[in-house]
Amino acid sequence: MNQEKILKILLAPIVSEKTTMLSAHNQYAFKVRVDCSKREIKAAVEMLFSVNVENVTTSIVKGKKKIFKGRIGSRPNWKKAMVxxxxxxxxxxSRT
Structure with missing residues (x-):
């Protein structure tokens, strides 16, 4: 896997109260591209942060329906990875 593709897999860390509590158990949450696999996520985290990844769990988060000026729209779906x-x-x- 080339360096350019690895840099595009992880979009952002998810920082919330729940994910902060999970970091005490060596688990971290990231927003990732929808089309990437668990193996690609594992390789990206290992290369970018120089850690050994034991497990990757992914889920698709459905976008919310929104109404703006009487028109119905929706936010895009996104993928969450728990590493x-x-x-x-x-x-x-905090550095990412």
Missing amino acids: KVSEGQMIDV
Whole structure:
């Protein structure tokens, strides 16, 4: 996998109260491209953050329906990846 594709897989870390609590258990959440696989996500996290990934869990988050000036629209669907790293390793999401 080339470097350019790896840099485009991870879009942003998900920082919330729930994901902050999960970081104590070596789990981190990222917003990723919808068309990428678990293997690609694992390779991207390992290369960008220099950690060993144990497990990757993904889910598709459906976009909300919105009404603006009487017209019905929807926000786009997006993919969430929960990444578990090896014991003793951590990812500093404040730097990303």
